[in-house]
Amino acid sequence: MSKNNDELFKNVISHAKEYGFVFQSSEIYDGLSAVYDYGQNGAELKNNIKTYWWKAMVQLHENIVGIDSAIFMHPRIWKASGHVDGFNDPMIDNKDSKKRYRADQLLEDRINKYERDRKTDKAVKLQLEMDKALKAEDLGRLRDLIIEHEIACPVSGTRNWTDVRQFNLMFSTQFGAMSEDSEEVYLRPETAQGIFVNFLNVQKTGRMKIPFGIAQIGKAFRNEVIARQFIMRMREFEQMEMQFFVRPGTEMEWYNYWKEARLKWHLALGTSAEKYRYHDHAKLAHYANAAVDIEFEFPFGFKEVEGIHSRTDFDLSQHQQFSGKKMQYFDPEINQNYIPYVIETSIGLDRMFLLTLMNAYEEQDLSEGDTQDSRVVLKLHPCLAPVKAAILPLTKKDGLPEKAREIMDRLKLDHPIVYEEKDSIGKRYRRQDAIGTPFCITVDHQSLEDNTITIRHRDSMKQERVAINQLDRIIGDLVSWKNLLK
Ligand code: ATP
Numbered sequence: 001m002s003k004n005n006d007e008l009f010k011n012v013i014s015h016a017k018e019y020g021f022v023f024q025s026s027e028i029y030d031g032l033s034a035v036y037d038y039g040q041n042g043a044e045l046k047n048n049i050k051t052y053w054w055k056a057m058v059q060l061h062e063n064i065v066g067i068d069s070a071i072f073m074h075p076r077i078w079k080a081s082g083h084v085d086g087f088n089d090p091m092i093d094n095k096d097s098k099k100r101y102r103a104d105q106l107l108e109d110r111i112n113k114y115e116r117d118r119k120t121d122k123a124v125k126l127q128l129e130m131d132k133a134l135k136a137e138d139l140g141r142l143r144d145l146i147i148e149h150e151i152a153c154p155v156s157g158t159r160n161w162t163d164v165r166q167f168n169l170m171f172s173t174q175f176g177a178m179s180e181d182s183e184e185v186y187l188r189p190e191t192a193q194g195i196f197v198n199f200l201n202v203q204k205t206g207r208m209k210i211p212f213g214i215a216q217i218g219k220a221f222r223n224e225v226i227a228r229q230f231i232m233r234m235r236e237f238e239q240m241e242m243q244f245f246v247r248p249g250t251e252m253e254w255y256n257y258w259k260e261a262r263l264k265w266h267l268a269l270g271t272s273a274e275k276y277r278y279h280d281h282a283k284l285a286h287y288a289n290a291a292v293d294i295e296f297e298f299p300f301g302f303k304e305v306e307g308i309h310s311r312t313d314f315d316l317s318q319h320q321q322f323s324g325k326k327m328q329y330f331d332p333e334i335n336q337n338y339i340p341y342v343i344e345t346s347i348g349l350d351r352m353f354l355l356t357l358m359n360a361y362e363e364q365d366l367s368e369g370d371t372q373d374s375r376v377v378l379k380l381h382p383c384l385a386p387v388k389a390a391i392l393p394l395t396k397k398d399g400l401p402e403k404a405r406e407i408m409d410r411l412k413l414d415h416p417i418v419y420e421e422k423d424s425i426g427k428r429y430r431r432q433d434a435i436g437t438p439f440c441i442t443v444d445h446q447s448l449e450d451n452t453i454t455i456r457h458r459d460s461m462k463q464e465r466v467a468i469n470q471l472d473r474i475i476g477d478l479v480s481w482k483n484l485l486k
Pocket of ligand 1: 190222224231232233234235237238239304305306307346347348349350351
């Protein structure tokens with residue numbers, strides 16, 4: 001990470017804490033590694049991202065429905081899905097610092113460094129070699145690449161590495177009160193399996209016809225070998241996944257459809273297209289016949305935010321075999337029974353949250369002449385902003401708070417609004433800028449006379465005088481989901 005990027009990232013992390021977006025979990029006990037809590041503004045922002053996804057996927061598609069399956073599932077599900085035997089990361093330890101790393105990530109960081117240093121040939125070559133080694137599950141070759149490219153441990157600075165070993169990422173716990181008859185269960189490492197095992201329940205009760213999708217948002221848990229980069233890689237995180245069931249043979253058509261549709265969803269937020277790229281997988285997971293990542297350019301390089309995978313009929317076939325229950329669909333159009341093929345879209349909610357925060361964060365110098373001034377503003381899309389408007393009486397007297405409360409009562413049923421009367425109006429504007437509130441509504445003495453207020457716009461800082469009875473419409477228009485979902 002360059003110094004500027006490093007500093008920017010640190011500033012965003014402190015901002016997230018200072019303004020109630022993200023806190024380290026169990027902070028008063030010195031924290032729990034790679035686990036985070038969302039604060040008062042973070043929870044709102046996260047909910048708004050979920051709503052954006054749910055509306056785009058479920059509400060706007062007649063053939064997609066949403067479910068909410070349990071985190072605990074029968075342990076055989078993870079045997080069937082391949083996670084018990086195959087959900088591993090290649091890890092390597094530095095013998096001096098005793099720190100553990102993911103071998104592929106050490107190499108990826110080196111590739112990013114080559115790209116930054118404009119050593120494109122080296123970057124491409126190493127990427128190809130790494131992909132080949134991962135595909136062949138050649139752990140020895142991964143280690144050789146780390147040695148050949150002189151990758152040192154960031155902590156000890158030495159190249160004294162152990163062998164590369166596989167490490168299973170699932171958390172397990174005991175199910176049942178008595179230790180003798182308790183059973184080992186796993187905390188789900190992905191939400192997808194909850195969809196697969198309910199495939200027929202939903203298809204039958206919803207009378208769904210192929211092609212159709214099942215979506216869900218929920219927690220997933222992975223005992224990540226190395227957890228770092230804030231909420232980028234967590235041990236407890238949230239996924240927004242959709243499995244789209246299609247007729248075999250049509251999967252590539254749908255794969256391409258979802259690949260495009262999902263990038264559009266990201267870009268609708270107004271993010272520059274240059275910040276995104278596709279990364280086609282060279283090493284396909286055991287279940288996939290095509291896979292692509294949507295990557296975003298974070299300060300620490302391009303990283304995956306969302307995956308689109310063509311999962312074939314792998315999962316449903318496995319569940320049919322392991323459960324002994326038929327997982328087939330009768331297709332009336334071709335008069336045939338078959339196990340559907342599946343296209344999955346899987347986005348990490350926390351990564352999307354980080355991306356949104358990074359993208360919105362701006363430090364602005366507003367100095368004019370001799371007057372020094374600056375602000376930090378979160379230029380969040382109004383639909384995502386935690387607070388839609390702040391009602392600010394100019395002073396605490398003369399009936400202004402009462403008038404302001406009247407406006408607040410009128411708007412709060414439709415929107416999350418805050419009321420603030422402490423500190424100067426300038427300070428109050430800055431606090432709202434820092435959490436991304438699109439509107440500040442100032443109530444002054446004129447408001448008492450002619451029922452008008454000033455609206456101050458977050459990004460332009462321009463103010464305009466409008467009638468109070470226009471407020472519902474103005475705010476309603478700006479925060480309407482219609483602006484995002486067309
Ligand atoms: P990575 O290669 O970064 O470990 P992955 O390929 O294992 O990710 P998937 O299994 O495809 O990820 O999961 C789908 C999405 O879930 C990812 O695109 C990412 O946004 C999110 N995700 C996966 N692991 C984590 C994690 N540990 N913390 C936060 N989000 C995660």
